[in-house]
Amino acid sequence: MSSPLAKPQIIAHIQKSLNYTVFDSKWIPCSAKFVCLGNFARGTGVMQIYEVQHGEAQLVKEVEKPKPIKCGTYGATSLQQRHIATGDFDGNLNIWNLESPEVAVYSAKAHKEIINCIDGVGGLGIGDGAPEIATGSRDGTVKIWDPRQRDTPVANMEPIEGETKRDCWTVAFGHAFNDQDRCVCAGYDNGDIKLFDLRNMSLRWETNIKNGVCCVEFDRKDINMNKLVATSLEGKFHVFDLRTQHSTKGFASVSEKAHKSTIWQVKHLPQNRDIFMTAGGAGNLHLWKYEYPAQRSKKDSDGVDVGVAGTVNLLQNVTLSTQPIASLDWSPDKQGLCVCSSFDQCVRVLIVTKLNVV
Template sequence: MDKPQIIAHVQKSLNYTLFDAKWIPCSAKFVVLGNYARGTGALQIYEISHGDVKLVHEAEKPKEFKCGTFAASSLEQRHFATGNFEGKLQIWDLEKTRDPVYSVKAHKEIINSIDGVGGLGIGEGAPEIVTGSRDGSVKVWDPRQKDKPVAVMEAKKEDTRRDCWAVAFGNSYNTEERCVCSGYDNGDVKLFDLKTMSLRWETNIKNGVCFLEFDRKDINMNKLVATSLESKFHVFDLRTQHPTKGFASVSERTHNATIWSVRHLPQNRDIFMTMGGNGSLNLWKYNYPAKRVSTDSDGKQMGVAGTLDLLQNVTLSTQPINSFDWNPDKAGLGVCTAFDQTLRVLIVTKLNRL
């Protein structure tokens, strides 16, 4: 089988620290977030044009941006939700960025991670945004509900709260069901069921959880990838939960560095990209086992983990690649940011043959 190739199509150096990049749905544009050395926030919009990228809009804001998502917006509005260094959740109309259309002081400290659901025609139910912060709390917001979160998950005692590095929505396959997964600096992974407002499952992967992503948000939970410090990521099979052993998983060491992020290919949920602290990108395929469920000695059902194939890897930078986003409309088109202050538009070939 011919292997896919990861090609750096465009590279552009910028004059600020980059933290996140997201494709604007149904367009050839993407938005980049970060911070200037003077401590202000950078928001820029670029468009792919004639084999290059062109800056079409930029805005500088009082506080640094850390993360952003379109996933709670309608396709018509394409509003962009951001989390910043002072704990503010803001939603922007990218056609006019002078003032946010929604703003709330969501956390006492930096918002490290953000995700959305119920927008872009993906997932059922209300449009909601989840934020995770250094203050240890995870909060779910419905922008239509003004300035109060619809759910808050945090340790009861302040001295047991951990820095939340990662949040993700999943299991949004009907209007009632919805889960939030959160990851922390001590390696804790917690899965909250928002329907019952209870902790459904928790584990510890022994290293700080840098990023979490379900393979799909709008289906009955299938797989979850958790990336961590110390070169390791884990793929959990979420279809069968054993009463004591939890979910089956397979783990892999790669990148020889922190694994900053993971992104599943929108057109194929079993293909995903991981980003490394050594400036590399790795493309993976998950292979399901012949049987996903087995029975233990007590007759209880338990999951069976699959295997992983490394399809391709490439080193693009001497600095960590800290974000990546697949284009939802054009398979194999991606954009990534790195701490070398360079954004890169990538093309991954032959994905339709996998």
């Protein structure tokens, strides 16, 4: 790893300027296409499909919708159907078949305010159990939806009456390694991170990282929960080892600060859960690797198991843009391929090399 050539390189493959503000970009599973979701200047929403072809991103389809679209996921659809679930500025959850996008396959008025974040599990062969979608909103609630049930959520995580409502910025599924177990993690604007156990319908763990939580992600959704990364507003991120939960100390964690600005996104490499990329507010990307400690748990002075956090190593970093990178998505099919969008109205396809040798 000493020679510079052995390090992974982040290569800008394709860069495409768009005529709208793009909030989210996602690969369509089992294809060389990706979807961009956003907001036209005239106040409407837009979904565009691009295909990567001959070193270019070619527009395949464009659909305009009445409300700006904030986020989307393929996590709860089958590989055959590949329906995208989206959340919009008005709090609507929609599921679209992009082959015929005129009418939504599923539609629900999910929240009173903007849906900030969405995640899915149980589809694409990722995660055992039922397909479910989680949405988090400015109205302070996190709701779980089953596409087979119309109009009402299957679970609702909300602050109790009279409590101040915190803006939920991010949600992520995890722990879906059999039919029953499943967790959803939510991050809020006041730095709260809450881990809900959907099997027992209880709050399993919570902590506060002092600054707004911009993004949380489990290293994998479909395993016995292992690690969780949470990124924050002032440029720090925390990696929690979820294997050992101490009754008072909670989970062991390691934090790292490398970005000088907000870390907007964190995404784990689908082919290797210990490598992840963070995207920052100054248009930069950092590629990290988590190294496990020799022993992942130890006994504390009372003889109780307590987790031991590992370390994070920076593998590579680049600056792409002057504007925040708001979305990032690894291709589930092709290792090292990723798409990201930034607020300079640009979407980029990147290639990260040598990921299998680190």
